[in-house]
Amino acid sequence: MQVEYEKAKAVFNRIESYRKCPSQDPNYVVIDANREKDLVPTFFVYEDGGEIYYHSFHVSPIPNSLYYDVQTPYGYGGPISTTEDPLFLKRAWNAYSDWSREKKIVVEFVRFHPILENWRFYQGEVFYDRDTVWIDLTTENLMNEYQTRAKRKVRKAIKNDLVVQWVTYEEFFNHFPKVYDEVMNSLQADSFYYFSDAYYKAWQTEKNVHFALCKHEEEVVATVFFYHNGSTMEYHLSAATDLGKELAATSLVIHEAALLGKQLGYKQLHLGGGTNSHTDNPLFFFKSGFSNRRGNFKIGKVIHLQAIYDQMKDEWLEKNGEIANRVLFYRS
Structure with missing residues (x-):
């Protein structure tokens, strides 16, 4: 279910530190919402049998519509869980999917944390994007x-x-x-x-x-x-x-x-990756000088309301003649 900031903070603090990253903290999510207008910091929590499924993100109105989308904050996010039990994760995902459709969320875009590898808690589509660098402290x-x-x-x-x-x-x-x-x-x-x-x-x-x-x-x-x-x-x-x-x-x-x-x-200082996925990217080359440790940066997506999403794409194509090759195609 969706919870308010104070409840989210209490739940997040109960999760062991090695299971979470700084940009999933409710404090960071709230701070990051100041980056753009219409970003609403939102927290979804599912608890069952003493286990926790926590997902923090921004909900934003889709331009010229009555619907919304979900994005992780600047940097990394995605759900985290205190267990990898597939039955628990399935129940949590079903609850999250139901909540998303109820809130008229059409689509979401997630950036997973390369060290946490928390895409394993996600049941949408997942894609490798690039390597990142981290230092073992x-x-x-x-x-x-x-x-x-x-x-x-x-x-x-x-x-x-x-x-x-x-x-x-x-x-x-x-x-x-x-x-x-x-x-x-x-x-x-x-x-x-x-x-x-x-x-x-x-x-x-x-x-x-x-x-x-x-x-x-x-x-x-x-x-x-x-x-x-x-x-x-x-x-x-x-x-x-x-x-x-x-x-x-x-x-x-x-x-x-x-x-x-x-x-x-x-335990680790995560430096991130380059400005693109190329191994000769100058920024990635600079960061890689500090460590040979690598993380896989992956992104994820799920379309919660497929018919609405398809209609939005058709209308966009009719109006603009072309469409960007990204899930949130209507955002610059």
């Missing part, structure tokens, strides 16, 4: 796990007197939006990758987050923030100035984040 000497190119960059940053500071929300967001937007502008990034002031302000009360500034003398050359739960630290958003890129500032921040995560008892 239980390793005794982290630098020994890095590729030569990553070690070289970390040492370069140190040699050039770069310093990483873990700072407060206020200090971090005095710098981050400006640096981040400049980077996105230079990349001519899609609007999806820009964030509003409301989104940034929503992080103000979040405790499961670490804000890093990398400085050269007194100049901020890189800004990165990470969020976490009991066992996983997640690389979220980052940006570096031209000088920061030249001096390998982001490499030093990742190294310092791994040291911090290890000190605080996290």
